[in-house]
Amino acid sequence: VPFRGRYYQLKPEKADVVSRHIYPVPPFKGDVGVHFSPCVDETRGPGLIVGPSFSLALDKEAYRPTQVSPWYALQLVSSKAFWAFAANLGYASVSAQVQRDWSKARFVEEARQLIPSLTADDFVEGFTGVMAHSLDARTGLPFNDFIFEVTAASRHPALAAMPDAAAGGSTVLRRPVPRVVNVRNAPSPAATSALAIAEHVASIVDSDLKVALS
Numbered sequence: 001v002p003f004r005g006r007y008y009q010l011k012p013e014k015a016d017v018v019s020r021h022i023y024p025v026p027p028f029k030g031d032v033g034v035h036f037s038p039c040v041d042e043t044r045g046p047g048l049i050v051g052p053s054f055s056l057a058l059d060k061e062a063y064r065p066t067q068v069s070p071w072y073a074l075q076l077v078s079s080k081a082f083w084a085f086a087a088n089l090g091y092a093s094v095s096a097q098v099q100r101d102w103s104k105a106r107f108v109e110e111a112r113q114l115i116p117s118l119t120a121d122d123f124v125e126g127f128t129g130v131m132a133h134s135l136d137a138r139t140g141l142p143f144n145d146f147i148f149e150v151t152a153a154s155r156h157p158a159l160a161a162m163p164d165a166a167a168g169g170s171t172v173l174r175r176p177v178p179r180v181v182n183v184r185n186a187p188s189p190a191a192t193s194a195l196a197i198a199e200h201v202a203s204i205v206d207s208d209l210k211v212a213l214s
Helices: 070-077 080-089 091-102 104-111 194-209
Strands: 002-010 035-041 045-051 123-132 147-150 171-174 182-185
Touching: 002 091, 002 104, 045 123, 070 080, 080 091, 091 104, 104 123, 147 194
Parallel strands: 147 171
Antiparallel strands: 002 045, 002 123, 035 045, 147 182
């Protein structure tokens, strides 16, 4: 299921308002909430991104709220996992997500709960990303670990020891598609773990598919 995350940036003169990551106190249903992340902007030097909003995307590449695929939306609402997910979130949480996605004022209101001195004028448009997240069809809860799909019975000891994803660990699915390794689910901290994931995929290719990697 695709989710859209929309970010704003603080203006350069406000970029030094904090020097560390700031997150809201959990629990948040479905996401970690709007947070502040210092970063390096190649064009303007040090910067501060704020976000993301977190909202269901009604197309696989819906980078704007107005981008909707009727066929994809129909498939989505026909899924048991979708309705289980919506029930877990509740109306109030879904409504808040939609408001943050569509309304800058609502987004800023939530951000100001962490830094009250900021105003709407301090925020400028940032960027938007779309993240695919796997849901448990029974409970509607997101899988919070990596899911790898491979094509053959594994002989890799590390894979054999992996717990089931529904219990909070990684899992490996095997499908009769020749010579394919698919990272089906890579939630946070996937970017932080990118090199480790690459090494793990390489080991699967070597062990399961018997493809020599130079």
